[in-house]
Amino acid sequence: MSEASKSPSRPKSEPVRLAPFRERMSWALYDFANTVFSMNIATLYFAAWLVADLGRSNTTYAIANGIASAMVVVSIPIFGALSDATRRRKPWVVGFTLLACAATIIMAGIGERWLPLVGEGVIGGPGTATSMSAIALVGMLSAFVIANYAYQGAQPFYNAMLSDLAPAERRGKLSGLGAAFGYAGSITGVLLSYPFFSGSVPIIGAVSPQVLSALRSIIPFTSHAGRISTFVPTALLFLLFSIPLMLFCKDHHALRDKTKIPWRESFSGLRETLREAKRYPGVARFILTSFLYQDAMGTIIANMALYAIFAMGFKKGAEVTLFVILTVPAVLGSYLIGKLVDRFGPKRTLMWVISGWVVLLIAMIVAPSRSAFWIVGALIGLIYGGVSTAERPLLLSLVPDAEAGRFFSLMVLSARAAAIVGPFVWAITVDNLIAPLGTPAAYRAGVVTVAIGMVGALWFLRRVPDTFATGALQK
Structure with missing residues (x-):
């Protein structure tokens, strides 16, 4: 064992300077973006749509959620080790975000086209089953698993970007700003998706058929109101508010040379991290x-x-x-x-x-x-x-x-x-x-x-x- 491995001292890191204001705000705004997804899909609408609207069991939802969590457990330590090897966080955040948004839109498209709605909370939904329903259910749940996995997968890399944006004594304030943006995103996500869910706007009241028709022509897969009609707007909001991070945030301490990525070592990442x-x-x-x-x-x-x-x-x-x-x-x-x-x-x-x-x-x-x-x-x-x-x-x-x-x-x-x-x-x-x-x-x-x-x-x-x-x- 080398002396370096025996020593508990930390590897030396380059000094961290406070990133420009635009970059810090762009990072914090991503907290706003991903919390729109968290509130609308993971908390409010998806489980209720699956169980109440489609008449599926809680076990079905638990299995889908468990598969996504298992995928996180298996893969994220590997990806985290790869990220550390190159000091690059942003590509992982961007990639997972795009995957989550795409999978959410696919999930909505399958649900709107092939899954019959039953039970409560349905406003004008189709009520006829098709021979494609069973296959469509598997496809829709697979899309949910991917979307949920990708949303979760972006989190550790997003959090790790904080170390590049502010020195240690300023990280608390920036982290708090991101969290505050996140909870603002929860409220905004609920309010902006509510017209698609209910056909009315908070405070203002009912939306005219002409306005709803215009919205449906702009945002696909919203042929009727109800919980599923919030999915595509949620994906688009997630993507929209992630754009500043994609454009303005940088990996300031990324390794510029063509260092060989230790793929084999990365697959033992969890054991190594625990050690x-x-x-x-x-x-x-x-x-x-x-x-x-x-x-x-x-x-x-x-x-x-x-x-x-x-x-x-x-x-x-x-x-x-x-x-x-x-x-x-x-x-x-x-x-x-x-x-x-x-x-x-x-x-x-x-x-x-x-x-x-x-x-x-x-x-x-x-x-x-x-x-x-x-x-x-x-x-x-x-x-x-x-x-x-x-x-x-x-x-x-x-x-x-x-x-x-x-x-x-x-x-x-x-x-x-x-x-x-x-x-x-x-x-x-x-x-x-x-x-x-x-x-x-x-x-x-x-x-x-x-x-x-x-x-x-x-x-x-x-x-x-x-x-x-x-x-x-x-x-």
Whole structure:
């Protein structure tokens, strides 16, 4: 073993200067773009369209989602290692983005042409099955898997671009700005796609047939309203707001020489990354911490609407309003928390954010009324973006900039595993307690499991090194 491999010291990196304003804004705007996809496809419309409109099972959706997550687990560490070898992040972001947009449009086209709509939420949809339905369903689900995989695949490379855009002491603010743009993208995506879903514009009211006809002539695959009619507009919005990153962002420290790409070594990337994590104090513990809080956050957001209905007695169909209420304060909160990261450091800020989560989850369990629940939901929205705002600069403070891609990929794998484990624990808890405790109490017990995960995250985060406090934030 060489001396270099024994030493825990970091590879030297070129000094990072603050990128031009246009480039920083273009990077942050991509957060806006991909959150349009996340909100409209992954959160609001696709699962409801598949289960309610097409009459398919929840298991069908879970299998498709699981395949996408498995593809991420298998491939992203390899791609992350390749990215680190060349110090190029942007081509991966651009490639995955174009793939996600194309697959979403294909998914909509197949659904509009060959899949009959049944059940609720359909406005003027075709009601006749065809012999192509089974094949079309497989094709549509395959397109969804590719779109979801590509959306997730872009994330670690996008996050790793941050190390090229700002020095360590300025990353918190830029990361917070990106998160704030992201939550603004959630709201914008819902509002801009709503006319295609309902045939009406918020505040203004119903859209005339002439306007709808004009929209359908401009944007294909919107022959009728309903959830599926939001898919193509979502893909086009994702693409539109990604263009500034494609045009103006650069890989400032990309290797210019024709270095041979280590393909063989890249295929053992996950094992190597796990081994390398031991060289940098606190990285393995932070990845475990991120698994716990991502598990908790993903579970509660995925089940927030169900909790509102079954534990708090909200009427069905409140999910859009609920997510908008959660998102509005997140825009402001993400930016303010970014300032806290620059002032007090990412670890201390993340400790505060997770502590806030624990308090609010307890408040959610004991909330006595719907009004109290709305207040708790708004406060959760305020700190929701704080996690991503603080975690990106925290991970960058623990690893060399030159190796950021593979460790962000590892964090994505952690989040993908959490997306499977958390909802499963929630479902087992709630389903088994409904009979003995009743539905409201069972759902509150589900929140208890989430709170326990957050407490665990807080406990493990305590032992992660605070390079900001010790003055060791040297890149």
